[in-house]
Amino acid sequence: xxxxxxxxxxxxxxxxxxxVRKRRLQAFFxxxxxxxxxxxxxxxxxxxxxxxSVHNPTVANLIPQTLAALEDWSGExxxxxxxxxxxxxxxxxxxxxxxxxxxxxxxxxALPGMxxxxxxxxxxxxxxxxxxxxxxxxxxxxxxxxxxxxxxxWRAIRDAGPIYSxxxxxxxxxxxxDRDGNIVQxxxxxxxxxxxxxxxxxxxxxxxTIVLGYPLAFFMAHASSSLANFLMVFVLLPFWxxxxxxxxxxxxxxxxxxxxxxxxxxxxxxxxxLQLLYNEFSTIxxxxxxxxxxxxxxxxxxxxGIDSSYMRAAISMGSTPLGAWSKIYLPMSLxxxxxxxxxxxxISIGYYITPALVGGTDGQMIxxxxxxxxxxxxxxxxxxxxxxxxxxxxxVLYWLFDRFVGTDNLKLG
Amino acid sequence: MKDLGxxxxxxxxxxxxxxxxxxxxxxxxxxxxxxxxxxxxxxxSGSGKTTVLMMLAGFESVTxxxxxxxxxxxxxxxxxxxxxxxxxxxYALFPHMTVAENLAYPLSVRKMPKAxxxxxxxxxxxxxxxxxxxxxxxxxxxxxxxxxxxxxxAMIFQPSLILMDExxxxxxxxxxxxxxxxxxxxxxxxxxxxxxxxxxxTEALSMSDRIAVFNDGVVQQCAPPSELxxxxxxxxxxxxxxxxxxxxxxVTQIKDGIAQVKTDAGLIAARAAEGLADGAACRVSIRPxxxxxxxxxxxxxxxxxxxxxxxxxxxxxxxxxxxxxxxTDIIVKVLNDLSAPEFGDGAQAQLLSLTHDCTAxxxx
Ligand SMILES: Nc1ncnc2c1ncn2[C@@H]1O[C@H](COP(=O)(O)OP(=O)(O)O)[C@@H](O)[C@H]1O
Ligand SMILES: [Mg+2]
Numbered sequence: 001x002x003x004x005x006x007x008x009x010x011x012x013x014x015x016x017x018x019x020v021r022k023r024r025l026q027a028f029f030x031x032x033x034x035x036x037x038x039x040x041x042x043x044x045x046x047x048x049x050x051x052x053s054v055h056n057p058t059v060a061n062l063i064p065q066t067l068a069a070l071e072d073w074s075g076e077x078x079x080x081x082x083x084x085x086x087x088x089x090x091x092x093x094x095x096x097x098x099x100x101x102x103x104x105x106x107x108x109x110a111l112p113g114m115x116x117x118x119x120x121x122x123x124x125x126x127x128x129x130x131x132x133x134x135x136x137x138x139x140x141x142x143x144x145x146x147x148x149x150x151x152x153x154w155r156a157i158r159d160a161g162p163i164y165s166x167x168x169x170x171x172x173x174x175x176x177x178d179r180d181g182n183i184v185q186x187x188x189x190x191x192x193x194x195x196x197x198x199x200x201x202x203x204x205x206x207x208x209t210i211v212l213g214y215p216l217a218f219f220m221a222h223a224s225s226s227l228a229n230f231l232m233v234f235v236l237l238p239f240w241x242x243x244x245x246x247x248x249x250x251x252x253x254x255x256x257x258x259x260x261x262x263x264x265x266x267x268x269x270x271x272x273x274l275q276l277l278y279n280e281f282s283t284i285x286x287x288x289x290x291x292x293x294x295x296x297x298x299x300x301x302x303x304x305g306i307d308s309s310y311m312r313a314a315i316s317m318g319s320t321p322l323g324a325w326s327k328i329y330l331p332m333s334l335x336x337x338x339x340x341x342x343x344x345x346x347i348s349i350g351y352y353i354t355p356a357l358v359g360g361t362d363g364q365m366i367x368x369x370x371x372x373x374x375x376x377x378x379x380x381x382x383x384x385x386x387x388x389x390x391x392x393x394x395x396v397l398y399w400l401f402d403r404f405v406g407t408d409n410l411k412l413g
Numbered sequence: 414m415k416d417l418g419x420x421x422x423x424x425x426x427x428x429x430x431x432x433x434x435x436x437x438x439x440x441x442x443x444x445x446x447x448x449x450x451x452x453x454x455x456x457x458s459g460s461g462k463t464t465v466l467m468m469l470a471g472f473e474s475v476t477x478x479x480x481x482x483x484x485x486x487x488x489x490x491x492x493x494x495x496x497x498x499x500x501x502x503x504y505a506l507f508p509h510m511t512v513a514e515n516l517a518y519p520l521s522v523r524k525m526p527k528a529x530x531x532x533x534x535x536x537x538x539x540x541x542x543x544x545x546x547x548x549x550x551x552x553x554x555x556x557x558x559x560x561x562x563x564x565x566x567a568m569i570f571q572p573s574l575i576l577m578d579e580x581x582x583x584x585x586x587x588x589x590x591x592x593x594x595x596x597x598x599x600x601x602x603x604x605x606x607x608x609x610x611x612x613x614x615t616e617a618l619s620m621s622d623r624i625a626v627f628n629d630g631v632v633q634q635c636a637p638p639s640e641l642x643x644x645x646x647x648x649x650x651x652x653x654x655x656x657x658x659x660x661x662x663x664v665t666q667i668k669d670g671i672a673q674v675k676t677d678a679g680l681i682a683a684r685a686a687e688g689l690a691d692g693a694a695c696r697v698s699i700r701p702x703x704x705x706x707x708x709x710x711x712x713x714x715x716x717x718x719x720x721x722x723x724x725x726x727x728x729x730x731x732x733x734x735x736x737x738x739x740x741t742d743i744i745v746k747v748l749n750d751l752s753a754p755e756f757g758d759g760a761q762a763q764l765l766s767l768t769h770d771c772t773a774x775x776x777x
């Protein structure tokens with residue numbers, strides 16, 4: 001009997017294998033929409049972002065011949081006339097194609113002030129005869145603006161040339177290459193500081209949501225279900241109102257003539273209105289409010305599953321309620337706590353809208369500067385580099401979390 | 414039943430409990446428990462057993478009345494100061510600790526030296542025959558093993574009183590019997606006092622020194638198992654404990670505690686329960702195993718004439734279903750031996766019984 005059940009007849013084995021294949025195919029069809037969605041909404045954009053952060057063909061496409069000519073240049077003094085003539089010809093072509101603005105932007109990034117120089121030079125060269133440029137281009141260029149006679153200008157053009165470059169990553173951690181190609185600190189330190197501040201604010205927000213959310217979730221999990229449902233409405237209320245409305249409400253509350261200030265003044269607690277809005281304080285306050293449900297929901301789900309008998313058992317064995325909580329309840333609720341903390345922390349690290357609206361200059365986070373580079377300064381490559389670094393940062397944090405807390409200690413419901 | 418002597422270890426004095434300020438869930442609970450006794454609270458679900466236990470443990474307040482241990486009221490003692498061991502139905506083993514850590518918990522709370530804790534844990538693991546399992550997590554144990562860990566954990570800090578709330582409710586039948594035996598053994602060996610809650614009467618009958626039958630927040634009867642089974646004080650207990658037949662009739666005479674009852678199926682002489690009045694309607698309870706089918710060589714005082722309905726083969730015995738003239742069922746349990754008779758459909762039969770196996774309760 002036993003041997004019969006162990007050794008399948010070939011026919012039966014084929015049938016069983018066919019059955020398994022059919023199941024797999026069915027399962028695959030179930031996940032196809034998800035896969036397609038993930039590829040379009042997640043994999044593709046992130047891959048594009050990573051690619052853009054190192055890929056910038058603009059200059060190489062605009063002035064390929066000038067760049068080729070510049071290859072022999074030593075990097076000191078003004079390049080040969082041949083280079084200048086080639087560049088003058090390129091400028092004329094770009095002025096007529098209306099692409100000189102793009103080049104102006106690119107050079108300006110390395111050398112501020114070059115935008116207008118480039119544009120005016122292009123204008124000056126637009127109507128000049130080709131033969132004239134071929135003969136006299138170098139002089140005309142120097143005449144149009146003296147900065148074409150500076151080595152720094154040409155270095156900037158040469159350095160903007162490569163299609164693939166790590167310079168955006170260097171910029172995003174406040175570094176740059178000096179003349180000899182060594183990596184050095186930039187004069188202006190912006191991004192590292194901003195990353196640090198973003199991390200700090202995210203930590204504070206996570207801490208605040210824990211302080212507010214843990215007792216609330218505990219109370220709800222052990223209240224009668226009608227009371228718990230009632231409280232749940234208040235927790236979920238922020239989800240049901242628009243983010244903008246909630247943020248605007250904070251503005252109404254906190255502004256100089258707002259509810260808080262007028263109340264405090266009315267009671268005579270303060271004489272002059274406090275600056276509550278457009279700083280770190282208001283950003284942290286509003287974001288804590290907005291992210292609180294992300295802490296409460298996983299905590300509540302986990303706590304609901306913790307039977308009251310565990311605490312009672314601990315107390316009956318002589319433990320004080322506080323001791324029983326810290327030794328028994330806290331470890332048992334840890335999966336919810338870490339899930340909530342991770343959720344809030346990661347969301348707040350990449351948060352954009354609230355700091356943009358109530359953050360002022362003080363309360364800006366890294367996402368705001370990324371948006372700035374995308375929308376205002378038009379430096380998509382830097383934006384992509386900053387975004388990629390943010391992604392790496394989050395992955396590293398997740399890895400650390402996995403090391404120290406363990407992802408199997410994570411429970412969303 | 415009320416023993417006011419110095420032996421009383423635990424006393425409930427007219428304890429009442431209301432959760433909603435309107436209805437009493439426990440309505441005047443009185444009980445005296447001697448040191449080392451095994452007391453079971455038995456009753457249908459929702460009758461207030463857990464509530465009594467929780468008041469004793471200190472997790473629910475006492476609405477009125479008094480609970481005293483060793484003559485001292487514990488109404489105001491914090492639950493962690495009561496020194497009462499508890500075993501829960503879901504075991505309540507801490508999932509993030511190993512079995513040994515679970516056992517060590519009450520000892521470390523008491524700041525016992527480490528070496529001593531280790532020794533004691535090993536001793537109690539051996540006591541419940543789980544010496545090999547100290548390093549496992551509760552999640553890696555079977556139901557019966559968890560149960561034994563829970564028991565050991567409740568005993569390890571040597572409380573004088575251990576409460577168990579349906580501790581075997583989650584186990585299957587075989588394991589349950591094994592654990593009943595185990596608990597009884599530990600109780601005999603160590604000698605702690607047990608208040609045990611269950612709704613399973615076989616469990617209660619086989620383990621307890623005394624059983625308090627609970628219904629609707631009131632103790633109906635508190636007595637040793639045999640007394641409860643043989644001499645129930647009212648119809649609820651007679652019905653709730655074991656299986657019983659109830660035969661409706663009318664009391665024609667009560668003399669020396671024996672009532673003569675006239676029923677459709679014949680006259681019965683039965684022990685008269687408290688409150689039974691001459692001439693009143695009554696119900697006579699007779700256990701299925703105390704009825705004999707004529708012909709038999711058992712002695713008998715009463716005979717009922719009934720019609721055969723059906724018989725069900727159970728294995729070690731056979732259940733016969735007869736119909737009374739008024740249509741109600743009457744059941745007889747007969748050992749599965751050569752004497753088990755055969756009947757044709759609708760055949761008449763005589764059921765015989767002894768007076769002291771019949772009890773007449775007031776009707777309704
Ligand atoms: N915490 C509570 N709040 C309100 N009512 C309760 C609570 N615990 C129990 N009850 C009610 O008290 C009654 C007795 O419950 P319980 O003591 O658990 O009974 P048992 O353990 O005998 O099944 C039930 O009707 C139950 O609904
Ligand atoms: Mg109960």
